[in-house]
Amino acid sequence: MKYKSQKIAYWFFATCMLLFSLQIIYGFVMGFARIGMDGLHDFIPFNAARATHTNLLVVWLLTGFMGAAYFIIPDESGRELFSVKLAWVQLISLIVVGVVAIIGFHLNYWEGRKFLEIPRPLDFLVVVNVLMFIFNIGMTILKGNRYSTTQLVLFIGLLSAALLYLPGMIYFRSQTMDSYFRWWVVHLWVEGVWELIMGSILSYLLIKLTGVDREVIEKWLYVIVGLTFLSGLLGTGHHYYYIGTPKYWLMVGGIFSALEPLAFLGMALFAINMYRKSGREHPNKISLYWTIGCSIMSFVGAGFLGIAHTIPQVNLWTHGTLVTAMHGHMAFWGAYAMIVLAVITYCLPLLTGRKLWNNLPGLLSFWLANIGMTAMTGAFAVAGITQVYLERKMGMDFLTVQKEIQIHFVGLIAAASLFTIGAILFIYNFIKFGLPSDEAIVPENTSDEALYAAKRG
Amino acid sequence: MLSKSQAKLFFLAGTALCAGLFLFLTVDTMRKIPEQTHEANITPEVERGKEIWDKNNCMGCHTLLGEGAYYAPELTKVYDRRGAEWMKVFLKDPQAMFPGERKMVKYNFSDQDITDLIAFFKWIGEMDLNGFPPKPNLHMTSSAATGPAVETPAKFKQLCVACHSLGGAGGNVGPALDGVGSRRDLAYIEKWLRDPSAIKPGAKMPKLALSEAEIKEISTFLAGLK
Numbered sequence: 001m002k003y004k005s006q007k008i009a010y011w012f013f014a015t016c017m018l019l020f021s022l023q024i025i026y027g028f029v030m031g032f033a034r035i036g037m038d039g040l041h042d043f044i045p046f047n048a049a050r051a052t053h054t055n056l057l058v059v060w061l062l063t064g065f066m067g068a069a070y071f072i073i074p075d076e077s078g079r080e081l082f083s084v085k086l087a088w089v090q091l092i093s094l095i096v097v098g099v100v101a102i103i104g105f106h107l108n109y110w111e112g113r114k115f116l117e118i119p120r121p122l123d124f125l126v127v128v129n130v131l132m133f134i135f136n137i138g139m140t141i142l143k144g145n146r147y148s149t150t151q152l153v154l155f156i157g158l159l160s161a162a163l164l165y166l167p168g169m170i171y172f173r174s175q176t177m178d179s180y181f182r183w184w185v186v187h188l189w190v191e192g193v194w195e196l197i198m199g200s201i202l203s204y205l206l207i208k209l210t211g212v213d214r215e216v217i218e219k220w221l222y223v224i225v226g227l228t229f230l231s232g233l234l235g236t237g238h239h240y241y242y243i244g245t246p247k248y249w250l251m252v253g254g255i256f257s258a259l260e261p262l263a264f265l266g267m268a269l270f271a272i273n274m275y276r277k278s279g280r281e282h283p284n285k286i287s288l289y290w291t292i293g294c295s296i297m298s299f300v301g302a303g304f305l306g307i308a309h310t311i312p313q314v315n316l317w318t319h320g321t322l323v324t325a326m327h328g329h330m331a332f333w334g335a336y337a338m339i340v341l342a343v344i345t346y347c348l349p350l351l352t353g354r355k356l357w358n359n360l361p362g363l364l365s366f367w368l369a370n371i372g373m374t375a376m377t378g379a380f381a382v383a384g385i386t387q388v389y390l391e392r393k394m395g396m397d398f399l400t401v402q403k404e405i406q407i408h409f410v411g412l413i414a415a416a417s418l419f420t421i422g423a424i425l426f427i428y429n430f431i432k433f434g435l436p437s438d439e440a441i442v443p444e445n446t447s448d449e450a451l452y453a454a455k456r457g
Numbered sequence: 458m459l460s461k462s463q464a465k466l467f468f469l470a471g472t473a474l475c476a477g478l479f480l481f482l483t484v485d486t487m488r489k490i491p492e493q494t495h496e497a498n499i500t501p502e503v504e505r506g507k508e509i510w511d512k513n514n515c516m517g518c519h520t521l522l523g524e525g526a527y528y529a530p531e532l533t534k535v536y537d538r539r540g541a542e543w544m545k546v547f548l549k550d551p552q553a554m555f556p557g558e559r560k561m562v563k564y565n566f567s568d569q570d571i572t573d574l575i576a577f578f579k580w581i582g583e584m585d586l587n588g589f590p591p592k593p594n595l596h597m598t599s600s601a602a603t604g605p606a607v608e609t610p611a612k613f614k615q616l617c618v619a620c621h622s623l624g625g626a627g628g629n630v631g632p633a634l635d636g637v638g639s640r641r642d643l644a645y646i647e648k649w650l651r652d653p654s655a656i657k658p659g660a661k662m663p664k665l666a667l668s669e670a671e672i673k674e675i676s677t678f679l680a681g682l683k
Contacts (some may be wrong), residue, residue, distance in 0.1 A: 047517020320523030
């Protein structure tokens with residue numbers, strides 16, 4: 001850590017840990033409801049649990065991106081953050097909005113559109129919050145003394161994410177129009193601008209961890225984000241197959257969705273190759289695990305499992321079934337949760353000044369969480385495919401099919417327990433690092449080198 | 458080999474091209490949606506129905522147009538599948554319709570709310586969705602040896618199969634109805650349909666809003682299942 005103001009990132013990351021734990025708890029509420037243990041139904045009905053689970057995910061990932069930006073941007077632009085006070089105001093107001101929204105869900109207070117469940121008045125607060133964040137980051141870059149590609153891509157990603165929230169706030173009488181623009185937020189976030197954020201954080205981590213020349217890494221960053229938009233923008237079409245929109249979307253969406261894995265494949269090859277080229281051995285192995293792991297799991301979850309059901313002929317049958325949940329879990333985990341965890345593991349030693357490299361809980365956490373998530377994806381896949389055949393292909397009754405596939409949710413809960421142990425170990429490690437400290441501040445350009453010295457010494 | 462400025466150009470040009478094409482297709486889609494979704498049929502009831510749908514986050518359990526969660530049934534074609542009468546009874550008290558099964562929150566909808574919701578589902582069901590949801594294309598071979606003596610009544614296909622199965626197709630909340638005619642006679646079935654709990658106090662089957670003619674038709678059909 002070079003600048004005092006970077007310490008604020010720690011508090012964003014700590015918020016991530018808290019929201020991540022809550023998200024897992026709500027996941028279990030739904031898992032148990034699915035095997036018939038719905039004792040909480042009167043207090044947390046499934047729709048409340050589901051919205052809380054997905055919204056917490058979105059909020060903790062955004063909080064993680066913000067934390068990452070507050071760490072990366074000062075480092076890249078070579079100056080203190082524009083305003084630490086503003087960052088605090090922004091963090092606290094984000095938490096307040098989040099808490100109000102989640103309490104609202106339990107009291108049946110909704111906007112009620114998948115992934116955009118928070119009520120309209122709170123939407124405006126979110127916009128104000130994000131504007132504060134963009135302003136803070138933007139001013140830091142403007143006043144800084146260098147414009148790196150990495151920080152520029154990160155900034156464009158964050159700014160576009162903020163702008164794309166707006167189409168989701170327009171009112172429509174028609175369900176089809178409503179859905180059409182809802183996907184502008186949801187799809188263009190996760191399969192568009194969030195990939196910019198992910199790609200730039202990945203680049204930053206690779207520059208730091210592998211020591212490969214910045215010019216080489218940033219060149220490939222352009223190629224990857226280029227591929228992302230080339231496929232992802234028109235790839236939105238895979239949400240427009242069956243919602244009352246013209247038939248040409250089947251072709252447009254089908255073709256461009258088929259290209260979407262390329263961006264993720266690019267990221268995986270990029271990360272692995274940069275690691276191979278790496279001339280130095282960075283002591284923070286755990287962060288390297290999460291970084292490389294992220295690039296691979298995002299390709300499998302978002303790229304491969306994505307294309308597996310966006311082919312129009314397949315999607316006709318799988319649209320609106322648990323197959324979507326299969327893809328969703330591994331995609332969000334691989335692409336976004338893992339990049340946030342990677343940046344957290346990279347930043348923690350630098351923020352706190354404690355050199356707890358390669359500790360056992362940290363490594364176990366990586367493996368258990370990933371094996372658990374892979375097994376969860378498997379459980380969703382079996383349940384989803386069975387549902388498609390019994391309900392869609394054979395026309396069996398919904399509830400009858402749900403009873404048939406109930407056993408796979410026992411498997412899901414078992415896999416999720418493994419995942420949870422991984423998550424607990426991660427949080428345990430996070431706490432063990434302690435609070436950020438001014439003693440961890442080191443002069444410009446000595447940061448990483450000092451760490452190697454510390455390792456050798 | 459590719460240089461950094463070429464890579465940047467690829468990013469900027471690719472993005473501009475695709476964004477342009479996407480906006481063009483969006484404009485065209487906006488022009489076509491009203492006809493394809495019969496926007497002229499959006500009455501105030503439909504609009505209020507959508508509002509109720511959103512305000513209660515129905516998508517948190519159900520899917521509509523295949524979008525939502527996967528805890529409760531797909532509702533795009535629910536109007537055709539179940540019919541207005543069944544939905545009226547169901548929405549009054551969802552848990553009474555499927556006792557001991559997966560629960561839906563009881564929302565205490567007013568009669569107007571229910572009318573609005575049904576209008577909304579009717580409008581949704583009439584959209585041209587490019588073939589979604591597809592008709593099942595793998596058929597189960599029926600184990601029922603004797604086919605029904607009379608043609609299956611329309612109401613039976615909407616209401617009864619929500620809980621009961623016949624020849625392997627239908628729900629499994631209530632008992633299967635194969636061969637029910639050899640267990641119960643016409644008079645009993647008629648009486649049962651008029652009010653299940655009058656025959657068996659505490660019966661789980663709700664009293665359905667059926668007309669006398671419908672009761673006669675369904676009873677005759679069921680009594681014929683030997």
